[in-house]
Amino acid sequence: MSFESHITRLPHAFDPDLGAEAQEAVPGISGDLAKLIYGVGGSSPYLKSLIHKEAAWLPEALQDADAALAALMTELRAGAPDQRPTALRAAKRRVALLTALADVAGVWTLEKVTGTLTDFADLASQLALEATIGAEIRRKKLPGATEDDIPTAGGMVSIAMGKMGAHELNYSSDIDLICLFDETRFEPDDYHDARASFIRATRKMAAMLNDITGDGYVFRTDLRLRPDPAVTPVCIAMETAERYYESLGRTWERAAYIKARPSAGDLAAGQRFLTTLTPFVWRKHLDFAAIQDAHDMRLRIREHKGLGGALELDGHDMKLGRGGIREIEFFTQTRQLIAGGRDPYLRDRHTVPGLRKLAARGWVPEEVAEGLADHYRFHREVEHRIQMVGDAQTHRLPKGAESWGRIAGLMGRDVADIQNELRSRIGEVHEMTEGFFAPDAACAADAGEAAPHAFDESILERWQTYPALRSPRAVEIFKRVRPEMLRRLAQTARPDEALLALDGFLRGLPAGVQLFSLFEANPQLIDLLVDIVGTAPALAQHLSRNSGVFDAVIGGSFFTDWPGVTSLTEDLTERLARESDYEHQLDGARRWAKEWQFRIGVHHLRGLIGAEEAGRQYADLADAVLAGLWQPVADHFAQKHGPMPGRGAMVLGMGSLGAQRLNATSDLDLIVIYDADGVEASEGRRPLAARPYYARFTQALVTAISAPMAQGRLYEVDMRLRPSGTQGPVATSLPSFKNYQENEAWTWEHLALTRARPVTGAPTLMAEVEAFRQEVLKAETGTDTETGAGTGAAGVGADVAEMRGRIAAAKAPDGPWDAKIGAGRLQDIELLSQTAALLAGSPRRTVTQGLQAGVAIGWLSAAESSDLATTYRLCWQVQLASKLLSGQTIDPDSIGEGGRAFLLRETGAQDMEALMAHLQTSCSTAAKLIEDALARCDALPTGEA
Numbered sequence: 004m005s006f007e008s009h010i011t012r013l014p015h016a017f018d019p020d021l022g023a024e025a026q027e028a029v030p031g032i033s034g035d036l037a038k039l040i041y042g043v044g045g046s047s048p049y050l051k052s053l054i055h056k057e058a059a060w061l062p063e064a065l066q067d068a069d070a071a072l073a074a075l076m077t078e079l080r081a082g083a084p085d086q087r088p089t090a091l092r093a094a095k096r097r098v099a100l101l102t103a104l105a106d107v108a109g110v111w112t113l114e115k116v117t118g119t120l121t122d123f124a125d126l127a128s129q130l131a132l133e134a135t136i137g138a139e140i141r142r143k144k145l146p147g148a149t150e151d152d153i154p155t156a157g158g159m160v161s162i163a164m165g166k167m168g169a170h171e172l173n174y175s176s177d178i179d180l181i182c183l184f185d186e187t188r189f190e191p192d193d194y195h196d197a198r199a200s201f202i203r204a205t206r207k208m209a210a211m212l213n214d215i216t217g218d219g220y221v222f223r224t225d226l227r228l229r230p231d232p233a234v235t236p237v238c239i240a241m242e243t244a245e246r247y248y249e250s251l252g253r254t255w256e257r258a259a260y261i262k263a264r265p266s267a268g269d270l271a272a273g274q275r276f277l278t279t280l281t282p283f284v285w286r287k288h289l290d291f292a293a294i295q296d297a298h299d300m301r302l303r304i305r306e307h308k309g310l311g312g313a314l315e316l317d318g319h320d321m322k323l324g325r326g327g328i329r330e331i332e333f334f335t336q337t338r339q340l341i342a343g344g345r346d347p348y349l350r351d352r353h354t355v356p357g358l359r360k361l362a363a364r365g366w367v368p369e370e371v372a373e374g375l376a377d378h379y380r381f382h383r384e385v386e387h388r389i390q391m392v393g394d395a396q397t398h399r400l401p402k403g404a405e406s407w408g409r410i411a412g413l414m415g416r417d418v419a420d421i422q423n424e425l426r427s428r429i430g431e432v433h434e435m436t437e438g439f440f441a442p443d444a445a446c447a448a449d450a451g452e453a454a455p456h457a458f459d460e461s462i463l464e465r466w467q468t469y470p471a472l473r474s475p476r477a478v479e480i481f482k483r484v485r486p487e488m489l490r491r492l493a494q495t496a497r498p499d500e501a502l503l504a505l506d507g508f509l510r511g512l513p514a515g516v517q518l519f520s521l522f523e524a525n526p527q528l529i530d531l532l533v534d535i536v537g538t539a540p541a542l543a544q545h546l547s548r549n550s551g552v553f554d555a556v557i558g559g560s561f562f563t564d565w566p567g568v569t570s571l572t573e574d575l576t577e578r579l580a581r582e583s584d585y586e587h588q589l590d591g592a593r594r595w596a597k598e599w600q601f602r603i604g605v606h607h608l609r610g611l612i613g614a615e616e617a618g619r620q621y622a623d624l625a626d627a628v629l630a631g632l633w634q635p636v637a638d639h640f641a642q643k644h645g646p647m648p649g650r651g652a653m654v655l656g657m658g659s660l661g662a663q664r665l666n667a668t669s670d671l672d673l674i675v676i677y678d679a680d681g682v683e684a685s686e687g688r689r690p691l692a693a694r695p696y697y698a699r700f701t702q703a704l705v706t707a708i709s710a711p712m713a714q715g716r717l718y719e720v721d722m723r724l725r726p727s728g729t730q731g732p733v734a735t736s737l738p739s740f741k742n743y744q745e746n747e748a749w750t751w752e753h754l755a756l757t758r759a760r761p762v763t764g765a766p767t768l769m770a771e772v773e774a775f776r777q778e779v780l781k782a783e784t785g786t787d788t789e790t791g792a793g794t795g796a797a798g799v800g801a802d803v804a805e806m807r808g809r810i811a812a813a814k815a816p817d818g819p820w821d822a823k824i825g826a827g828r829l830q831d832i833e834l835l836s837q838t839a840a841l842l843a844g845s846p847r848r849t850v851t852q853g854l855q856a857g858v859a860i861g862w863l864s865a866a867e868s869s870d871l872a873t874t875y876r877l878c879w880q881v882q883l884a885s886k887l888l889s890g891q892t893i894d895p896d897s898i899g900e901g902g903r904a905f906l907l908r909e910t911g912a913q914d915m916e917a918l919m920a921h922l923q924t925s926c927s928t929a930a931k932l933i934e935d936a937l938a939r940c941d942a943l944p945t946g947e948a
Contacts, residue, residue, distance in 0.1 A: 006065040007033055011109030012415045014042025028055060031062040039108050046412040049394040053100040064101055068110070071101065072119065076126055084134040088211050091127050092218035098123045103174065103391050106384075107413055113380050116387070120172040125163070127212060127221050128180065129267040132156050135207040136268075145200040146193035156268030158185040159201050159238065161208075162277070163266035164228050164259055169352040173383065175390035175397075177223035178212070181263075185272040186240040198240065205238040223396060228259060241276045248283045258336045260284045261343075262352045285344035314429060316422055321386050322398035326429035326436075328386065331358075331379045334436045338366050347581065354379055371435055378432050385425070388413040400425070458489060459499065462506050471515030480519040484529075488522075491529050500900060504536035508543045521553060528553060534608065538901030539888050542604050542667075561602060562611070568623040568630075571599070575631030585639045589707055592632055593714035599624050604667060604887055610908060614883040615876070621665035628708070628717055629654055629671075630763040636707045640700050645687025649680035652697055652734065653764025654704075655772060657724045661760040662848045664879075666886040670719035671708070674726075674759075675701040678737040678768055697734035705733075724755050737768070744779050750802035750841075756780065757840040758848045781844040796842055796862075800940025803838050807831065807937075819919065820893040822881040827930030829882060832875045835933045839863065842943065850875055857936070862943055867932050874929040877922060880910050 013035070025041035026032060032040065040061070044051030054061065064071035075094055082090045102119050105111040111119070136156045140148045148157040164179040166172050182205045189197045205226070213224040226237050230247035248256065260280060265273025314325055322328045335357045343349040346364060351357040355376045362372035386398055388410045401407050404418070411418045472478050488505070495501040512518065522529055536543040546553075566574075575595055582588045603624070607617040633654070637647065657672035659665050679693035691699065709720045726735055726743040735743075744756065759776055761769035807826075816825035823829045836850040839857030847856065851872050857863035863871075885893040888902045895903060895915050903915055912918035 006039070006068065006104070006108060006110055007036060009108075009110045010035055010039065012107075013038050014046060014107065014412050014415055025054075029058045029061050032065065036065055039104060042412065043104060043107055043391075046409040047103075047391045047393070050100065050103055050391060053096055057097055057100055060097060061100075064097070065104070068101055068105055072098070076123075079126065079130060084137055087130055087134050088216070089218055091130065091211070091221045092216065095123070095127070095221050096219065099174070099394070103387075106174075106387060107391075107415075113383055117166075117171045117173065117383070120174070120176070121167055121170045124167055124172055124176075124178050124222055125266045128161055128163075128178070128208070131208040131211040131221075132159070132161065132204070132267050134211065135204040136201075138207075139200045139204050144196070144203075146189060146196050155270075155272075156204075157197075157201075158188040158269050158272060159183065159204070160185075160265050160268040160270065160273035160276070162263050162273055164263055166262075167266065168262035168264050169354065171353065171383075173390060174387040175394055177225050177396060179225045179228050180209075180266070181229045181244075182208075182226060182238040183241045183244055183273070183276060184238055185269060185276075186242055194240075198236075198238075201238040202236045209237070241272070241279075244276070245279055248280055252283050254340070257284050257340060258333075261336050261339055261350070264352060284340075285347075285350065286340075314426070316400055316425060317402040319400045319425075319429070320398050321382055321389065321400060324429075326431070326433035328379065328382045328398070330432055330436045331375050331382070334375065335361065342366055374431065375435055378428050381424075381428055382432075384414070385410070458492070458502055462502060466506070466509055469509050469512065471509055471512035471518075474514075474516060477515040477519060480523060481515060484519050484522045487526055488529055488533075491533050495533060495901075501533055501536065504543060505533065508532070508536045508546065511544060518553065531605065534901070535605070538905055539604065539608055542601075542608070542887060546601070562606075565612075565616075565620055565623070568626045571623060571627035572630045575627055576634075579631060579635055585635065586712075588635050589632075589710075590712050590714045592628060592707075593712060593717055596624060596628050596717055597714065600667065607883070607887060608905060614880040614909060617883055617887075618664040618666065618879065621667065621669065622660060622663040625660055625665055625669075625671060625718065626656075626663075626762055629656075632704070632707050633763045636704050637700070640703050641687065643687060643689050644691050644696060644699070645685035647677070647700070647765075648682035648685045648693050648696060650678040650768055651765035652677035652700065653768045653772060654762045656760045656762040657755055658721075658758060660762070661758040662850070663760070664849070666883050668886045668890050670721050672721045672724050673705075673762075674722065674724060674740075675704065675734045676737055676740050676768070676772055677734055678765075694732070694734075694736070697736075698732055701734040724752075726752075737771070740772075741775055744775070745782075750799055751806055753779065753841055754803070754834070754837040757837045757845070757853065760848060777846045780841060780846060796943035797941035799838060799842060800937045803834060803940075804937045807834065807933075810834075817892040819923065820881065820885070820895070822878040822885065822892075822922070825926065827874065827926035827928065827933065829875065829878045831933055832871055832878070832929060835871065835936060838937075842940075860943065862939065863936055867936065871929055871932055874925040877910060877925055881906070881918075881922065884909050 025037040025044070026034075029037075029040055040054055044054050057064075060071075075097055079087075079090055079094050098119065102111070102116055106116045133153050133156065136145070136159065137150070137153045139145045140150060140153060140157060145152075145157050152158070160183055162168070162181040162183065164181060166176055167178045167180075172178070182201070184197065184201045186194060186197075209224045209226060212221040214220060226232070229235060229237070229239060230244050230251075235243075260277070261284065263277060265271075265277070319325075320327060332354055335354050338361050339349050339351070339357060342361075342364070349357070349360050349364060349366070351360055358367065358372040358376050358379075361367040362369045385400075389395075389397060389400065391413060392401075392406075392409050401410055407418045407422070411421050414421060466472060466481075467478070472481055492498050492501045492505060522532075532546075535546060575592065578591055578595055579588045582591050600621070603612075603617055603620045606612045607614070612620070641647070653676055655661075655674040655676055657674060659669055660671050660673070675697070677693075677697040679697075682693060684690050684692045685696050705720045705722070708717045710716060722733060725731055725733070726740060726748070744752070748756075756776055756779060761773050763769075810830070811826070814824055816828070821828070825831070833850055836853030836857075838853075839845075839860075839862060840847065840853040842862060843856035843860045845853065845856035845859075847853065854863060854868040854871055858865055858868045881893065884902075884906045885891065888898050888905065893902075893906070898906070906912075907914065907918065910918055910921075912921060
C-alpha cells in the first residue's frame, strides 16, 4: 500500500517552511510525505531519531508498506541464529517507525496497527526461541531432540497473554508470555534434564528480546503470569500448570485465559493445553459470581495505583484509571466469563468483536456495545500517541502545555478539542461500566428498610444454618439480596405461605454463591423464583437441586416461540459434539433437557402456554433427546463392538410418546427394532453376533437415558410393550416384529400399535416399520386373545370391555382428583379412542383423531366424539397441572393459593368446588358414553369397520 495515495490526515499545525528539513533528512520523498515525517518527528523525539536512522530505507518502504514489511520478515527468518539479537532490534526500529507513520497518517486502521505489532512479536519470539532451543539441542542438552525439533522448540510453547494474545499490542507494549513444555515427550528419567534445558532456553529467549543494548531492545518480556511465579521456574510442565489451575486458579486467571493463544514453539501442544483448560476458563453454568471478583479486582488496582477520586485529566491513566481501557476490557471479559461456558460463540479474544458478539446474543445492549467499542478504539489511539512520544510504556496523559501539544499534534487535533473529548469519553465509559460492576448500590439502599410484612423471624434465622450459606462469600452476597427477596415475598397473595416455600427451596440448595450472584445481577429472577416456590413445590424442589436451569432464563431466548423438534435436535447434537468424553455427553444431555423442561414448566405456570401445548412440547423434547443421544450411544458402543450389523436399528415410541403427548414426569414407552439383514455378526475389536449386539446396544441406550448421574436422569424407560413383554428380548428383529404382529399379537397389542410412532434410528427402517404398522391396522379389526383368530368388531368390543374390567380391578383411582385412572377419565377415553382407530384402520395417533375415526365409520356420533374430547381435554388440564405442581394427584389443601389459582386459570373454573363438580359430572357422562359405544361394537359389519 502506497502512503502517498492513502494519507487521510496530517499532523496538526504543520509548519510548511520546515518541510525542506524532512526532505533533506529523507531524500526522494514527496511534499505530503515530508509533511508527515516532519510532523511526526516534531511531536516525537523518539520517532525523529528513528527517522534519521532509517532515512535510507524509508522512501522505498513508504512506497509500498505491506511489501516492505513482508521483505523485512523474510529477511529476519533467513538470518543466522547468532545474528538474531542485532537483527531483531533493527527490525523492531523499522516496524515501529512504519507502524507509527501509518497510524498517524490514517493509512492503517487500528486493527492493522495492532495486528502488525503483534505479528512482529510472534515472529520475534519464535525466532528467539528457535535460536535458544537450537543451541540447547546442538549442545545435546535436550534429551532425544534433533535439529528437526527446532521449529517446534522441542515441545516447548510460549502462550501469548493479554494484548499479545488478543492480537492487540499497543505501540510500546511489553509482551506477556507463559512458557510451558510438553512433559509427555520425554521419558521419566529424562524429565529433569529436559526441564533444566527449557528453563535455560526461556531465560535466554527473554534476554534476547528484553535486554537493552546499543541497538535498543525488541520487546519488554514479562513471564510473571505463569502459575505461582514466586516459586515456579520460568518454564514449567503443562501437567504442572493444569494441576495448578484445576485446584488454585482464580477468576483473574480465568479472565486472562480468554485472550490466551499459542504464539511460538510447539503450537499444536499449546492448543492442546488450552483445550484442557476449557472447563477452568468456561464454566458450565452462568457465572455471575465473576462480577464481584472483577469488581474487587478493579478496586484493588485503583487502590494500589492510587487511581481513585475525581477525574483529573493531567496525568490520568488511560489504561487503569476511571473510565479507561481496562474498564472496557473487564466489562467485556466478565460478561464473556458469565455466559461463554454455555455459548462458545462468545469466546472471542478480541475486545471489540467480543462486545459485538455479546450484543448479538443479548448480553449487552447494542447501543452500549457500540458505544464502548467506539470509546475503546479512541482510547487505544490516545494510548498509542502517548507511547510514541518517547517509546515509553506509559498510559498516563501528559502534564503541561508542551506535552499536550505533542499528543494533539500526533492526533491532528487542537489541545482544547482533544481534552474536551477525553473528558466526555472517560465519563461515558465509567457510567456504562460502573453500574454493571457495582450493582449493589440499590440493594444497599433497601437493606436498611424493614420488609413491608412481619415475617416469622425463626424461619429467617435458620437460613444461616443451611448449606447454601456456609461460606462467608455466600453470606455476604445473600445479605445484599435478602431485602429484595423479602420485599417481593411480601407482595404475594399469601406472604407467609410463600416464605415457607422459599424456606424449602433454600434448605435444599447445596451451594449459594453462584445463584445469589445471579439474583443480585438479575433481580427480576427473584420474582420468578417467588412465583415458582409459591405455586409449584415440585418444580421448586427440582430447581433447588438444579439451580443452573436459571441460566436458560438469562440466556436471551427463554421467552421466545417454541423452536420445534428439528431445531431442538440440532441444538442438542451440536452441544454433544463439543464433548469428547461419553460421560460428559450424557451429563450434558441431562443438563440441556432439564433446562428445556424447566422452560416448559415456567411457560405453563405463567400462562404463556396451555396444557395442550405443554404436552406437545414435552413430547418434542423427548424426541430430541432420543434423536440427539442415538448417535453418541451408537458411536460409543461401536468403539468396542463395531458398527451396527445390517441395516441398523430404530426406536418405536409407544403410548404417550407415540401420541406426542407427555407431562412433566412421563416415562418413555419404547420398542427397539433392528434388521441385521442377513449379517451374522458385527466387525469390531470385540465382535458380537447380531442378536446379542442389538440387545446390548438397547441396554446401553436405555442406560444413557435412565441412569442416575451427576445431573440426574433423563427419563424412566418402560419396554414392556415390546413383543412378548418382559419375557421377550429387549431388542426385536424386524422379521420377528412383523410375524408377531401378524400372527400372535393380542387385541391390546394392536390397540397399542395405533399410537406407535418411529422416533429415531435408521431412516429406511423407520419408514418400513411405519408402513407395516399401517398395513396391520388396515388388515383386521382385532384377534381373539385365546386363539389369535380374527373376530371382527364384536370381538374387539368384547376384548376392550374385558380389559376395562381388568384395569379397574387392578388399580383404583387415587381419590376424586385423579384425572388419569377411573371410568371416563384419561386412560379410559384413550382406550376408547384406540379402539376406534383400530376398528377404522386409521393410522392417526392422537385421542381426538381416534375419536373422529370412530365417527367416520358410524360407531360414534359427532356429539359423542365432541363430549369425549371435551372431557379428555379437562382431564388433561388437571393431569398436567397436578404433575407440574406436585408430581402426584392434586390435593387442593396442600397445593397452596398459588397452585389453586393456576389450576383454576388453566381450566377456566370459578372455584375449586365448581371444578370438582364439573370433573365428576363430565367423567360420569364419558364413562356412560364409553360403555354404550362398546356395547354397539357387534352392530358394526365385520370386514367393513
